[in-house]
Amino acid sequence: METDVESAASRQDSGLPCLSVRLLGPLAITRNGVPTALPASRKLRALLAYLVLAPHPVGRGRLCELLWDVPNDPRGELRWCLSKLRGALDTPDRRRVRTQDDTVALDLGACLVDALEISHAATHRAGTLDAQQLRALAKLFAGDFLDGLELERNPHFNSWLIGQRRRFRSIHAAVLEQLVASLPTDCGEGIAHLDRWVELAPFDGRAHTALLASLARRGEIAAAEKHLVVAAQLFQSEDLDFAPLQSAWRAIRDQQSAASPRTLPACRSTASQSGFPLDPPNPGPPAPDPVEPSHASLAVMPFVEEAGPRGGLADGLTHDIITRLAKLRDFFVIARGSVFALADKGIAPEEAGRRLKVDYVATGTVRSMAGRLIVSVELVEVRTARIVWAETFERRPDDIFAVLDDIGDSIVSSISAEIETVERNRALLKAPNSLNAWEAYHRGLWHMYRFTQAENETARHFFASALRLDPTFARAYAGLSFTHWQNAFQRWGDRDRESALAFESAGQSLLVDDHNPAAHWAMGRALWLRGEQDGALGELEQAVKLSPNFALGHYALSFVHSQSGDPRAAIGSSDHSRHLSPFDPLLFGMLGARAMAHVRLGQFEEAAGWALKAAARPNAHAIILAIAAHCLALAGRLEEARGFAAAIRKTLPDYRADDFIATFRFEPDAEALFRQGARRIGLG
Incomplete structure (x- = not known):
């Protein structure tokens, strides 16, 4: 399938009108292949680039704050810049610079914009492009983002510019990796x-390993070892662990030696001339292949406070997010000290991710600003440099600690949910017999959330497979208990x-990791099945105590309280679970x-409204329709x-009120109410 890049390029080659904006390398605008002149204004170019990448119309106040260091008339300068942009971009039949109320936006339809083509491919088509499409993308990287453009005394814009340059370098490296x-x-x-990949990502062991393997296949062992010596010096200068790359080279060399013994002397002579011991005197057997990690891993880099020194709100929020994510025990989270140490060295987040060998x-x-607190967050997949989630939270800081707590809740829950979704989708693309424990678990989650008997059995199979591969996987036991x-x-x-098996699997989960909120969640649900409400509530409360951001724990508390506990507590827990995981x-x-x-509170109209919302969900099953x-x-x-009763009886012809009541554990007054409703519609 032709990429957007190729189709735009073909339109230009065919002579059809085509506007092209280049942001990778020195900024340039061409129309039908003819360069369009721009005034020699750096802020004009900065404004164009910012508007090109802005996902929504931008307020004039934001643009003035971003680009002008309190000049005499920032809005007047903005109007001048916009008039020049209109001259460069607009045509008689199409206005591309659009202003409405107090906002500005660009209409870039039918344009070839290198940065947008690259961003779209990285976000929506990572891992699916063939060699021809990857070549087309690689050609767009004519240099750094806005190469040569710097603005003095504009910290907001320069912070944005550095972030964009870092992002596009990471995408470029990912494209080259796939192309290689x-x-x-x-x-x-x-x-x-x-060579270009190694240049862009000098601390990425995968790039060095691929280059060494290529040199070895061509018989250039001496060149490979010279490269290894230089890489060793580079890694040493940054206090990075060189051992994995050294082990990878040893395995490559041994494999090459087995195929051609003559390569070995050259290899050793070069090593002896270097100042680094590339091979110990008694190396022993070749190092085993690296073990694939059993869990996804994440580094939360220190958030940047745009208008203040380190150590303020941003650092506190970062520390809080790291702690909360670690308490979820969903994946491996890099400790605070490691990420702050790399940030202090000025290491870019994507590069830090590669150094820390994390997935995200x-x-x-x-x-x-102006009585508002604005927190913007991005979650990036390190391997592909793909942004898998981004959000901006804006609050009035009436109670700054409560606001930060609320924003932290949303960030932690969103990161956990997005990583789970990505991992589930990735596991679906692999052959079942090739899955590791982590992937089998996420494949099980995908089937589990279909809520049919056949899919539930398939989910049970994958959770059992995960446990055969890793008997210490607490979440897989919890998933098995769920089925x-x-x-x-x-x-x-x-x-x-089935209740006994749910209880047994939950017990195994607790034995493996009694600090895992999912283990206590599974046990709480299993105890509810056994009619032990007090024990169920105790386990579920422990789950949310261990991890206040564990949405399913709050939902399970709501579920139990809604039938025979405190109905008002049920409403609060339901709302909180939906806030955490909307x-x-x-x-x-x-x-x-x-x-x-x-x-149970006698609020029947409110009950009907919420029940309709529940039944409207695409995966709602028969019990939800019965509610x-x-x-x-x-x-x-x-x-x-x-109408709902008729829908239920299409699949369950004999469904009655007794079936509904037996499903739950209502108190007598609640049971009487639901039986009253059933009689009104012929389910009594």
Whole structure:
């Protein structure tokens, strides 16, 4: 399939009108291949670049703050710049510089903009491009982002500019890595891409390993060892661990030696001339292949406070986010000391991610202005330099600590959910027999959230596979417990037997890691199945105590309280779980629990409203539809209630109120209410 880059280029080559904006390298605008002159204003170029990459219209006040250091008339200078941009970009039949109210935006339809093409490919098509498409992208990297452009006394813009340059360098390295993998590295083109990759990512062991392997295949052992000596000096200068690269070279060399013994003397003679011991006197057997990590890993780099020194709100927020993510125990989180040490050295986040050998890096900025606190966050996949999640949180800092706590909640929950989604989707693309424990677990999650009997059984199979590969995987035990819980709750199997298996698997999860909130969550749900409400609430409260950001723990508390506990507590826990995870696969349950709590409070119209929201979720199962039918009946909305009853009976022809009541553990007053609703619509 043709990339957007190729189609735009073909339009230009065919002579059709095409506007092109180059931001990689010195900024340039061409129309039909003819350069368009711009005034010699750095701020004009800065304004153009910022508007090109802005995802939404930008306020004039923001642009003045960004680009002008309190001049006499910032808005007048902005108007002058916009008039010059109109002259360069607009045509009689199309206005590309658009102003509405107090905002400015660019219409870049039918334009070729190198930075936008690259950003789109990195965000939406990472890992799916063929060699031809990757070549087209690589050609767009004509230099650094806005090469040669610097603004004095503009810290906000310069911070943005440094971040963009860092991002595009990382994307360039990722494109070269994929291109190298798709080409024979012994050909001239492959070698050129390898050299450029190493130049862009001098501390990426994968780049050095690929180059060493290419040199070894061509028989250039001496050249490979010279490169290794230089790499050793480079890594040593930054206090980085050189051992993995040394081990990789040893394995490459031994493999090459086995194929051609003559290469060994040259290798050793070069090593003896260097100042670095590339091989110990008794190396022993070749180093084993690196073990694939069993969990995803994350580094949260120190957030940047745009208008203040280090050690303020931004550092405190970073520390809080790292602590909360670690408490989730979903993935491996790099400790605060390591990320702050790299940041103090001025290491860029994506480069820090490669040095720390993590899968994801989170970065952010904190800005205070005009009575508002603005926190912007990005989550980047290190291997592809793809932004997998980005968000801006804006609050009035009436109570700064409460505001930071609320923003921290949202950031932690979003990062956890996005990483889980990426890992699930990646596991789906792999052959089942090639999955490691971590991937098998996430494949199980994907099937588990389909909420059908067949998918639940498939999920159980993948969780069991994960545990065969890693018997210490607490979350996989919790997932296995969930599948048995579903079998009992949905009556897909013998309830007593499945309840016992859910309890057994939850117990195994606790034995493996009693500090894992998911283990206590699984045990709380299993105890609820057994009718032990007090024990269930105790375990669920421990889950959210261990990790206040554990959305499923708050939902499970709402679920238990909605039937026989405190209905007001159920409403609060439901709201909090949805605040933490607004797109959760179990959102229908969070909404349904709130609906049942309103029934117990006699608030039938409110119950009907929440039940309808629950039933509208795409993965809502028959029990959620039954909650909607009963709540609507109690609210007197009988026609709608009968519609849900009919929908249930299409798959469960004999479904009655007794089935609904037996599913839950209602107190007598709540049971009487739901039976009253059932009689009104023929389910009694």
